[in-house]
Amino acid sequence: MAESRTDAPAERHRLAALRHLWPFLRPHRALAAGWLLFLGLSSAATLSLPVAVRQMIDRGFAAHDPALINRTFLALFAVALVLALATAGRYLCVTLLGERAVAALREKLYAHLVRLDVGFYEGTRVGELVSRLGTDTELVQALIGSSVSVALRSAVMVLGAVGAMVWTSPRLAGLTTLVIPAVVLPIVVFGRRVQGLSRHSQDRLAETSAIVNETLNAVHTVKAYAREGIESERYAGAVRRALAAAQRRINARAALTAAVIVLVFGAITLVLWAGAHQVLSGALDAGVLGQFVLYAVLAAGSVGALSEVWGDVLRASGAMERIGELFAQQPAIASPPRPTPLPRPTRGEIRLEHVEFRYPTRSELPVLHDFSLHVRPGETVALVGPSGAGKSTVFGLLLRYYDPQRGRITLDGVDLKALALDELRGALALVPQETVIFGASAADNIRFGRHDADLAAVEAAARAAEAYDFIAAQPGGFDAPLGERGVRLSGGQRQRIAIARAILKDAPVLLLDEATSALDAQSEASIQAALERLKRGRTTLVIAHRLATVQRADRIVVLDGGRIVAEGTHDSLIRQGDLYAELARLQFAA
Numbered sequence: 001m002a003e004s005r006t007d008a009p010a011e012r013h014r015l016a017a018l019r020h021l022w023p024f025l026r027p028h029r030a031l032a033a034g035w036l037l038f039l040g041l042s043s044a045a046t047l048s049l050p051v052a053v054r055q056m057i058d059r060g061f062a063a064h065d066p067a068l069i070n071r072t073f074l075a076l077f078a079v080a081l082v083l084a085l086a087t088a089g090r091y092l093c094v095t096l097l098g099e100r101a102v103a104a105l106r107e108k109l110y111a112h113l114v115r116l117d118v119g120f121y122e123g124t125r126v127g128e129l130v131s132r133l134g135t136d137t138e139l140v141q142a143l144i145g146s147s148v149s150v151a152l153r154s155a156v157m158v159l160g161a162v163g164a165m166v167w168t169s170p171r172l173a174g175l176t177t178l179v180i181p182a183v184v185l186p187i188v189v190f191g192r193r194v195q196g197l198s199r200h201s202q203d204r205l206a207e208t209s210a211i212v213n214e215t216l217n218a219v220h221t222v223k224a225y226a227r228e229g230i231e232s233e234r235y236a237g238a239v240r241r242a243l244a245a246a247q248r249r250i251n252a253r254a255a256l257t258a259a260v261i262v263l264v265f266g267a268i269t270l271v272l273w274a275g276a277h278q279v280l281s282g283a284l285d286a287g288v289l290g291q292f293v294l295y296a297v298l299a300a301g302s303v304g305a306l307s308e309v310w311g312d313v314l315r316a317s318g319a320m321e322r323i324g325e326l327f328a329q330q331p332a333i334a335s336p337p338r339p340t341p342l343p344r345p346t347r348g349e350i351r352l353e354h355v356e357f358r359y360p361t362r363s364e365l366p367v368l369h370d371f372s373l374h375v376r377p378g379e380t381v382a383l384v385g386p387s388g389a390g391k392s393t394v395f396g397l398l399l400r401y402y403d404p405q406r407g408r409i410t411l412d413g414v415d416l417k418a419l420a421l422d423e424l425r426g427a428l429a430l431v432p433q434e435t436v437i438f439g440a441s442a443a444d445n446i447r448f449g450r451h452d453a454d455l456a457a458v459e460a461a462a463r464a465a466e467a468y469d470f471i472a473a474q475p476g477g478f479d480a481p482l483g484e485r486g487v488r489l490s491g492g493q494r495q496r497i498a499i500a501r502a503i504l505k506d507a508p509v510l511l512l513d514e515a516t517s518a519l520d521a522q523s524e525a526s527i528q529a530a531l532e533r534l535k536r537g538r539t540t541l542v543i544a545h546r547l548a549t550v551q552r553a554d555r556i557v558v559l560d561g562g563r564i565v566a567e568g569t570h571d572s573l574i575r576q577g578d579l580y581a582e583l584a585r586l587q588f589a590a
């Protein structure tokens with residue numbers, strides 16, 4: 001994720017970020033109401049305890065009345081019972097509320113992220129997003145499930161206890177009020193610092209996830225270059241930075257807690273000392289002072305708890321702020337509000353008209369200039385050219401990963417920007433150079449092409465892609481998992497699965513990025529045969545690296561530096577000499 005986005009100063013937004021949570025809490029109003037009800041009950045029960053103590057001191061002990069003592073103790077037990085049930089009820093409601101809200105938050109965040117455009121992912125490390133979805137949402141869950149609960153309970157207790165203090169002894173309460181600002185102010189100031197540090201610490205943590213994600217996903221390369229030591233060191237460095245950030249956060253939290261306790265208990269001692277003198281002079285009953293003390297301790301304990309969870313609340317609001325930023329990201333590429341439908345049946349006619357394109361992440365480098373190409377329905381056009389010529393970029397534009405800055409691209413006469421993205425991409429079947437295999441069964445991997453296809457259709461596609469035999473031969477057949485990223489398959493097998501996917505998709509336009517890796521003659525032959533079957537009756541654009549492919553193409557388009565420099569058949573281009581003849585000599589020599 002771009003640094004500027006992550007580190008944007010958000011001092012002003014502090015708790016406002018928590019508003020993003022509201023839509024996820026709203027559907028669970030009943031749980032929230034239950035929580036508040038139980039909270040009220042348990043607070044009332046706690047607040048009534050000191051009254052019993054006062055009864056005992058002033059009436060029971062002083063009047064030597066055993067019956068009153070008995071009644072008081074019975075009442076005490078009843079109150080404890082209410083307290084126990086209400087506390088359990090409160091815990092149940094608020095924990096469920098947290099779990100449900102965060103489950104919905106995760107679902108929505110993932111659905112949002114997966115819809116963001118390719119450009120967003122080029123500027124973002126996926127590991128960081130994984131951390132946002134995992135760690136940050138966990139923080140938010142802890143916030144709802146516990147911190148907010150404790151905070152609210154403490155706040156209610158502070159209010160209740162303070163009210164009870166005023167009711168018990170207005171004079172002592174008045175004295176207490178004088179010292180409150182001295183207690184509250186430092187908490188607020190320190191709390192801000194803790195939030196800033198929390199956010200910093202979460203960001204460092206997200207960086208460590210990004211490194212793990214990158215390197216463990218490319219573990220073969222890491223090993224091939226014997227980078228284990230270097231990568232471990234790089235990760236250790238990130239972990240140490242995260243630790244240092246956490247250390248600063250913890251220090252600030254510890255200092256905050258200590259400061260709060262000193263301030264609060266200092267204030268209580270001061271008030272008590274004044275109260276004790278009043279009892280001595282006969283201006284106050286001992287029982288009243290006892291009750292007041294208990295309320296003061298309750299209030300102080302709750303302020304302490306409040307300050308402790310306040311740090312958590314700020315930490316979670318930092319996490320929510322980052323989640324809010326992700327929600328605020330809008331895909332640069334989206335379906336228009338009122339899309340034009342593609343003509344049916346779709347013929348697969350493609351036109352690029354005077355297209356100018358630069359990648360958003362490298363706006364200084366023009367990649368395609370004044371690029372015009374017409375591909376007729378059913379035609380097979382091979383794109384050839386040196387590395388970096390812009391061949392894959394043409395595919396990216398057709399798939400609308402990006403929009404060109406100038407010119408337009410049409411499919412069956414409709415501007416791509418006027419089409420619904422699903423419809424556009426539904427009309428194109430891509431066989432990429434690097435096949436992506438998901439950690440699922442062969443059948444599900446092929447079904448990536450059409451998720452509702454039945455097994456018969458999947459098997460037929462596998463047959464057409466020459467993939468049936470090797471899939472059926474493995475134990476478990478089509479239902480056996482292929483291993484994460486298809487590690488158990490050979491390159492040629494992965495490619496045939498990708499072809500089966502495209503066959504199953506049955507789209508009118510085929511975008512084929514031929515693998516450059518050398519395959520053995522038999523794989524090559526079976527892949528070619530599969531591709532020939534796939535191309536039949538479809539418009540095909542192929543980034544060609546093989547002689548067989550260019551020879552079978554209806555037309556070859558030679559790209560260089562983002563322009564079309566020649567067009568024709570293999571033979572006519574060879575006769576012309578120039579770049580194509582050179583490329584053919586180097587690339588298709590085999």
Ligand SMILES: Nc1ncnc2c1ncn2[C@@H]1O[C@H](COP(=O)(O)OP(=O)(O)OP(=O)(O)O)[C@@H](O)[C@H]1O
Pocket residue numbers: 122359361362367385386387388389390391392393394
């Ligand atoms: N996502 C991207 N962001 C920025 N620049 C890019 C991106 N992808 C490609 N480029 C640049 O655009 C130019 C064209 O790249 P492209 O991938 O289209 O070339 P190609 O002809 O497909 O090359 P190859 O045969 O090596 O795959 C190159 O200069 C490349 O550096």
